[in-house]
Structure formats: structure tokens, C-alpha cells
Amino acid sequence: xxxxxxxxxxxxxxxxxxxxxxxxxxxxxxxxxxxxxxxxxxxxxxxxxxxxxxxxxxxxxxxxxxxxxxxxxxxxxxxxxxxxxxxxxxxxxxxxxxxxxxxxxxxxxxxxxxxxxxxxxxxxxxxxxxxxxxxxxxxxxxxxxxxxxxxxxxxxxxxxxxxxxxxxxxxxxxxxxxxxxxxxxxxxxxxxxxxxxxxxxxxxxxxxxxxxxxxxxxxxxxxxxxxxxxxxxxxxxxxxxxxxxxxxxxxxxxxxxxxxxxxxxxxxxxxxxxxxxxxxxxxxxxxxxxxxxxxxxxxxxxxxxxxxxx
Amino acid sequence: xxxxxxxxxxxxxxxxxxxxxxxxxxxxxxxxxxxxxxxxxxxxxxxxxxxxxxxxxxxxxxxxxxxxxxxxxxxxxxxxxxxxxxxxxxxxxxxxxxxxxxxxxxxxxxxxxxxxxxxxxxxxxxxxxxxxxxxxxxxxxxxxxxxxxxxxxxxxxxxxxxxxxxxxxxxxxxxxxxxxxxxxxxxxxxxxxxxxxxxxxxxxxxxxxxxxxxxxxxxxxxxxxxxxxxxxxxxxxxxxxxxxxxxxxxxxxxxxxxxxxxxxxxxxxxxxxxxxxxxxxxxxxxxxxxxxxxxxxxxxxxxxxxxxxxxxxxxxxxxxxxxxxxxxxxx
Numbered sequence: 001x002x003x004x005x006x007x008x009x010x011x012x013x014x015x016x017x018x019x020x021x022x023x024x025x026x027x028x029x030x031x032x033x034x035x036x037x038x039x040x041x042x043x044x045x046x047x048x049x050x051x052x053x054x055x056x057x058x059x060x061x062x063x064x065x066x067x068x069x070x071x072x073x074x075x076x077x078x079x080x081x082x083x084x085x086x087x088x089x090x091x092x093x094x095x096x097x098x099x100x101x102x103x104x105x106x107x108x109x110x111x112x113x114x115x116x117x118x119x120x121x122x123x124x125x126x127x128x129x130x131x132x133x134x135x136x137x138x139x140x141x142x143x144x145x146x147x148x149x150x151x152x153x154x155x156x157x158x159x160x161x162x163x164x165x166x167x168x169x170x171x172x173x174x175x176x177x178x179x180x181x182x183x184x185x186x187x188x189x190x191x192x193x194x195x196x197x198x199x200x201x202x203x204x205x206x207x208x209x210x211x212x213x214x215x216x217x218x219x220x221x222x223x224x225x226x227x228x229x230x231x232x233x234x235x236x237x238x239x240x241x242x243x244x245x246x247x248x249x250x251x252x253x254x255x256x257x258x259x260x261x262x263x264x265x266x267x268x269x270x271x272x273x274x275x276x277x278x279x280x281x282x283x284x285x286x287x288x289x290x291x292x293x294x295x296x297x298x299x300x301x302x303x304x305x306x307x308x309x310x
Numbered sequence: 311x312x313x314x315x316x317x318x319x320x321x322x323x324x325x326x327x328x329x330x331x332x333x334x335x336x337x338x339x340x341x342x343x344x345x346x347x348x349x350x351x352x353x354x355x356x357x358x359x360x361x362x363x364x365x366x367x368x369x370x371x372x373x374x375x376x377x378x379x380x381x382x383x384x385x386x387x388x389x390x391x392x393x394x395x396x397x398x399x400x401x402x403x404x405x406x407x408x409x410x411x412x413x414x415x416x417x418x419x420x421x422x423x424x425x426x427x428x429x430x431x432x433x434x435x436x437x438x439x440x441x442x443x444x445x446x447x448x449x450x451x452x453x454x455x456x457x458x459x460x461x462x463x464x465x466x467x468x469x470x471x472x473x474x475x476x477x478x479x480x481x482x483x484x485x486x487x488x489x490x491x492x493x494x495x496x497x498x499x500x501x502x503x504x505x506x507x508x509x510x511x512x513x514x515x516x517x518x519x520x521x522x523x524x525x526x527x528x529x530x531x532x533x534x535x536x537x538x539x540x541x542x543x544x545x546x547x548x549x550x551x552x553x554x555x556x557x558x559x560x561x562x563x564x565x566x567x568x569x570x571x572x573x574x575x576x577x578x579x580x581x582x583x584x585x586x587x588x589x590x591x592x593x594x595x596x597x598x599x600x601x602x603x604x605x606x607x608x609x610x611x612x613x614x615x616x617x618x619x620x621x622x623x624x625x626x627x628x629x630x631x632x633x634x635x636x637x638x639x640x641x
Contacts, residue, residue: 027418027459191411198364198406199399199426199477202392209425213416296416296461 038289
């Protein structure tokens with residue numbers, strides 16, 4: 001016990017002495033690769049992101065270059081996924097479009113997380129008047145039809161891809177906040193939260209290491225949905241003329257333009273559709289894996305330590 | 311001077327239907343190293359008393375008042391929330407009923423143990439881990455170094471309660487409150503946990519408040535017992551005294567409804583357990599008489615006239631009851 005009273009002299013080099021505790025997050029990270037679907041999703045998404053990021057070097061053609069003599073050509077060696085009604089290379093547009101769509105998806109997810117999670121946590125943790133105020137605010141946002149709200153925001157700020165992201169983030173953040181609040185309310189009543197308080201944990205510790213860690217799983221699942229919704233919503237906004245302005249490519253835009261040529265040039269439609277689908281699927285798989293990795297109870301345990309009884 | 315001194319503790323909760331007097335005028339002292347039992351049925355105010363001492367009653371809707379409530383000279387009620395946090399876990403600690411739910415499922419055992427050590431004893435990473443291993447060893451967890459990396463769901467109920475005890479005792483608190491700490495465990499594990507708490511608190515001179523509705527557990531562990539009913543202590547006394555001479559109708563009822571190995575209940579010749587009839591009392595509009603009166607089997611005329619005052623039955627043994635219960639001979 002004498003040892004316990006004096007602050008350890010070796011504390012600057014913690015791992016040199018004493019047994020190690022691997023951090024929960026590090027254990028979770030170790031768990032993730034065991035989820036096969038999640039790894040597949042991660043690899044697939046990484047490839048798509050890489051392709052989009054490297055578009056200027058990878059793309060065989062300029063995505064906005066019009067060549068009417070070659071319009072609506074089916075896939076060939078020259079144009080891997082054919083050409084569209086202006087004779088533009090669909091594959092090149094796909095790569096460039098991915099830059100728009102993916103960044104919209106990721107930034108909206110980021111925005112929703114940064115706005116929605118603290119709001120929901122605060123609401124659920126403090127309860128009472130704070131909860132009432134925040135949730136009425138959220139309710140106000142939720143009363144608007146999501147697309148209409150986005151259109152209104154973009155209409156106010158001008159049709160620009162940044163404004164589209166902001167608008168979609170504003171649409172998604174309240175949904176996330178509401179969900180986080182619900183989960184927080186449930187977790188807050190758990191005995192371990194009281195037990196932590198009985199051991200002297202303050203609000204910051206309770207919220208960050210107990211509440212947030214325990215509501216992370218539903219948050220991750222919700223964020224994968226937000227990503228998918230954002231990519232699709234960007235398409236809708238672009239279609240309405242509020243999002244990406246032609247001739248700039250985006251998966252959503254190209255998809256809606258391709259509608260008119262569905263019979264003549266199905267590749268025009270299929271390419272962005274499949275891209276969106278792959279992305280959303282990958283993200284969903286990753287979400288599953290992340291959710292399981294964050295919840296130790298879902299781990300497939302190797303029985304290294306005997307589950308001895310007391 | 312007693313370690314913990316509680317005078318006229320009242321804890322109320324404002325609800326839509328009125329004010330619930332969950333704890334209504336509780337007074338007791340707890341000496342250094344003493345083990346005090348707090349018994350009573352569900353809703354009698356045992357847990358709320360404990361939470362009030364720990365300053366864990368949410369205010370509002372709760373409201374805690376007392377003429378005095380001191381731990382080792384510190385006025386607990388005068389503490390700010392930040393000051394209370396410094397004391398919780400360091401000078402007083404609490405373990406809860408459900409070991410399945412009182413550990414955070416997504417954090418490793420090691421993390422949860424070291425968190426407290428870092429918080430209160432300002433230990434660095436390595437020192438905290440070494441201390442955590444020692445603690446796990448002390449509470450009888452095999453391969454403690456490996457177990458630091460395990461999660462709560464990888465432990466059985468008994469093991470989890472051992473971990474909880476390790477966490478609660480990690481900073482050598484002066485006072486340990488155990489709220490139904492063995493109720494959720496099966497009987498053999500129960501006995502082990504009780505032995506463990508007994509040994510560890512005796513070694514360290516920790517005072518214990520042991521909350522239970524199980525008279526058998528209390529009999530085996532405690533030095534003194536307070537019997538609570540309707541938010542008040544109705545009988546208090548040294549363990550042997552109280553068991554041999556229950557002096558309140560409610561204590562008698564509790565003992566009559568507890569199985570005994572020798573088959574002898576306090577109610578003469580009863581071969582069956584005698585349940586306490588009726589419902590727990592209404593804590594919003596208490597009757598101005600003895601709260602146990604509607605369910606009492608031994609009430610006398612005076613019970614219906616005025617509320618009972620505490621009567622002395624022996625050294626440190628008193629009960630708020632008018633009935634003269636026949637003293638039982640010591641076995």
C-alpha cells in the first residue's frame with residue numbers, strides 16, 4: 001500500500017514497468033479486421049475514394065469536354081463505359097463525379113456528427129429544461145420536409161456545393177441529435193453511471209467515457225444511413241438545379257440526366273447508380289463492423305482466458 | 311467521535327401526486343470499523359438513506375435535509391458538488407446490487423479500476439496498473455494481469471462483484487456502503503462475497519453499512535442492525551440483542567417471514583413462514599400513528615391513540631413500539 005501512496009517515479013515511461021492495459025479503443029481497432037464484410041467494405045470504399053481522388057490523373061478524358069459526333073456510344077475500348085448524350089466519357093465523369101458525391105457524403109456525415117452528437121448528449125444528460133429547449137428546436141427543424149428545408153437553405157445562400165453540404169447537414173443533424181438523446185436517456189439510467197458517480201466521476205467523465213462510449217454503436221449505424229441519404233439528396237438537389245451546376249459532374253446529377261436515355265444508353269444510368277450502390281453498401285458493411293467492434297459483447301472471443309468462476 | 315453521524319435525515323421527492331417522504335427522520339451513528347446492518351422491505355428507505363449519505367440524490371426532484379450529517383468531521387450536506395466528488399470513491403464508496411449492470415460494458419476492467427486510482431490517488435499509468443493488479447489479487451481474481459484486459463461480460467456475477475469491491479476499496483475509503491450487494495448472487499457465492507468484505511474491511515478498519523432485506527446475511531456479518539420501515543428506523547440494536555429479543559412488531563414480522571435452519575420462528579410453534587400481510591405504507595400521506603399499525607399482528611390499544619416513542623430495551627437497543635413482546639430465551 002505504501003506503493004500506492006507515492007506517485008510512481010516511473011510514470012513517464014508507463015509501459016516499461018507494470019502490466020499493460022490495452023486501451024478499449026485499441027482493442028476495438030484490433031477487432032475490426034476480423035469482421036470480413038466490414039473489411040471488404042473498407043477496401044471497396046478505399047478504392048472508390050482513391051479513384052475519385054486521383055481522377056485528374058486516372059481519367060482518360062476531360063469530363064466536361066463535349067464531342068457531339070461520339071454521343072451515346074456504347075461501352076468500347078475507347079470509352080470504357082460508353083459516352084453520354086453530349087459525347088462525354090461516362091467513366092471520366094464517374095471518377096470526377098465521385099469527388100463531388102463522396103465529399104458531400106463525408107462532409108454531411110461530419111457536420112451531422114459534430115452538430116448532432118453534442119446536442120443529443122447534452123439534451124439527454126442534463127434533461128429537464130435544457131432537454132426541452134433543445135428538443136423543441138430539433139422538432140422545429142424536423143417539421144420541415146427534409147428536401148424542402150435543404151432547398152430553402154440553398155435558395156437563401158445560393159446554389160453552390162458548399163451550401164448544399166451545409167443544407168444537408170442541417171437536415172441530418174436534428175435526426176441524429178434526437179437519436180443520440182434517446183440512447184443517452186436510456187444509458188443514463190444504467191447502474192454503472194450511478195456507480196461511476198459514487199466513485200467521484202464528474203460530468204465530463206460521465207458523458208465522455210460512459211455515455212458517449214455506450215451510445216457510439218447506434219450513432220455509427222445512423223451515420224452510415226446519413227451518408228447514403230446525403231449522396232441521394234445531393235442528386236435530388238442537383239436534379240432540381242440547386243446542387244452541382246452543369247456541366248460539373250456528380251453521380252446524382254448524371255443519374256437524373258441519364259433518365260431520359262434509359263432505353264438508348266442504359267450504361268449512362270447504370271454507372272453512377274452502381275457507384276452509389278457500392279458506396280452505400282460498403283459504408284453499411286463498415287458500419288456493421290464498427291458497431292460490433294465498439295461493443296465488446298459482440299466480439300467473437302477466443303477463449304484465451306478461462307472464464308473461471310469465483 | 312463516531313466516523314459517521316446522521317441526525318434527523320429527511321429525504322423527500324416532489325412528485326405529481328405529492329411529496330414522497332422516502333426517508334423521514336433517520337438518526338444513527340457509525341463507529342470506526344463497525345459493520346452496521348440496514349434492513350427493511352423494498353421501499354422502506356434503505357437505499358435512499360445510502361444515496362443521501364453519498365450525496366447522490368438528484369436535487370431536484372429530491373430534497374435532502376438533516377440536523378447533522380458528518381463523515382469524520384466533514385459536514386456532508388455543506389459540500390458543493392465538486393467537493394462531494396472528491397470524497398466519493400476516496401473517503402466513502404458504494405457497491406450496488408446488480409453486479410451485471412454496475413460495470414460499464416464497453417470499458418475494460420483495468421480501465422475502470424485505474425480510472426478511480428488516477429482520479430483520487432493521482433497515480434500515473436504504470437503505478438495505477440500495478441495497484442490494480444494488487445487489488446484484483448486481493449479480492450481473489452486469478453490471473454489478474456490478464457484480467458485487466460477483460461470486459462465485464464467475460465466475468466460471472468460473483469467475479470464482477472469482486473471487481474466492484476476491488477474498485478470500491480481501491481482508495482481505502484473510511485466508509486463502504488453495500489446496497490444489497492449479494493442479493494443478486496446465488497447462495498454459495500453470496501457467502502464468499504460476505505467473507506471477502508468481512509476480511510477486507512476488518513484488515514483496513516473500514517466502517518460498513520450493509521443494506522439488505524436478508525436477515526440471515528445481516529446476522530452473519532454485522533455488529534449492529536437498524537430496522538427501517540416507512541423511511542424511519544423503528545428498531546435498532548446490537549445484533550445478538552435484536553435477534554434474541556425483537557421488540558418491534560415489524561422486526562418480529564420480518565423474522566417470522568425468514569426461513570430458519572432450526573425451524574423455529576419467533577412466532578411460537580409456527581411451522582410455516584408467516585408473511586407480513588398487507589401493502590407497504592403510503593409515503594405521501596403517512597398516518598399520524600405507527601406506520602406499521604395497519605399490518606401489525608401485535609398492536610395494543612395505545613397504538614391507535616398516539617405515535618410511539620422510542621423505548622429502551624437494553625444497551626443500545628431501542629424500538630418505537632408500544633407492544634411488550636415476550637422476551638425470548640437465548641438459545
